[in-house]
Amino acid sequence: MAAFVGAGGKSSAIACIASEVSGEFPVIVSTTTHLALSQRTLAKAHLVVSSLAELKALPALLAKHRSVLVTGPVARGEPRWSGVDGNVMKVLRRVASVKGAALLIEADGARGLSLKVPGEREPVIPRFADMVVPVAGLDAIGASLDSGLVHHPERVAALLWIGQGETLLPSHVSRILVDPAGGLKRTPPGSEVRVLLTKAEGDRLASGREVAAAILASSPVQAVVLGSLLSSQPAVEVHGRVAGVVLAAGGSSRLHRPKQLVQWRGKPLVWHAVHAALEGGLSPVVVVLGANEAEIRDAVRDEPVRFVQNQAWEEGQSTSVRSGLAAVGREADAVVFMLSDTPLVDSRLVAALVHEHRVSLTPIVAPQAGGRWANPVLFDRVTFRDLASLYGDMGGRLLFDRFRMAGIQWAPSILLDIDTAEDLRELERLSE
DSSP, X not given: OEEEXXXXXXXXXXXXXXXXXXXTSOEEEEESSOEEGGXXXXXXXXXXXXXXXXXXXXXXXHHHHSEEEEEOOBOTTSSEEOOOOHHHHHHHHHHHHHHTOEEEEEOXXXXXXXXXXXXXXXXXXXXXXSEEEEEEEGGGTTSBTTSSOXXXXXXXXXXXXXXXXXXXXXHHHHHHHHSTTXXXXXXXXXXXXXXXXXXXXXXXXXXHHHHHHHHHHSSOOOEEEEEOTTSSSOEEEEEEOEEEEEEEOOOOTTTTSOGGGOEETTEEHHHHHHHHHHHTTOSSEEEEEBTBHHHHHHHTTTSSOEEEEOTTGGGOHHHHHHHHHHHHTTTOSEEEEEETTOTTOOHHHHHHHHHHHHHHOOSEEEEEETTEEOSOEEEEGGGHHHHHTOOTTOOGXXXXXXXXXXXXXXXXXXXXXXXXXXXXXXXXXXXX
């Protein structure tokens, strides 16, 4: 149940989503604002309602057409469809719940422009919306505030404290989208917020990445989608929070000393894993502790990481996977699980995994080296329930046959993990 607000392509986004997913489940499209007459094509069928009784036709239309737009009649004195009231919206919610349908709501009007700050009575978001999608067009960046791309530019000027002729920067757009009086206005408590930046083509893609980084660094926004809604690949990149979980709870029984604390290049191995995660862009980074908890904690005490103690570490790796996932799952769109004994895994590989996920949203992304899958492995949030059900000494590799995977070719040196004294000698040889 998603409400779209802002400017720059709300209707196009809704039409794109409805077309894409209606083969999998039904879609109800509606509005709490006005729609242009031409926007009756947002869904395959259009139901105009003036009373609750007319909604009796909705289930049959939904079954036949799979996507239905529900609006009020043409607004008096205006060539636009009127929005529906709260009572109609409650019925749409019930029908969507019963039929397993998505409910996509245009909750704001911008007259086809690219950027806006809502007015006093805007937006009109139903309290039950479990997702809010603030939208902005990247073509506004580099244009002046009075260029004709901004809806009510005086509101934008007042929120940003800038002049009417000033050039809009990426920082201006990010500030609007995360401001409680801007993109986050009237967001229902507990709803997810995912920003959509449209027109992400050519040189605008770099600006979009800058806006996305600023939004994720300073707001509760879950993710930022860079979109090109009229292209064959409408989702260009998805910038979400990718967490890192460093598995450092094992007892190192084969090495007969804590391998996490083995010194290499002046630092313990667990430090190298943490450093690769942080430098690779993972946030937050969680270190799962078990055996030798105090010593390992002390080895990375100066790094910006969280610690979680796995009391059941002796029962196998799955317990550490579940502990790390529980520590980051609600705030992360994906998690990279790092081992603490693969010192030749560096930040470049971690960043490559994140980039591949950003452009493909593949559920599992892993390096391929020497003809086989290697570590570390990135798991998208669609796998989290399966990860949480692992048991014993089973790691995430058990999921490789359940989900689509993407592989990144990498040097075979990352296959070296430190389990024995011979592995240590091989590490020193490779480091010469």
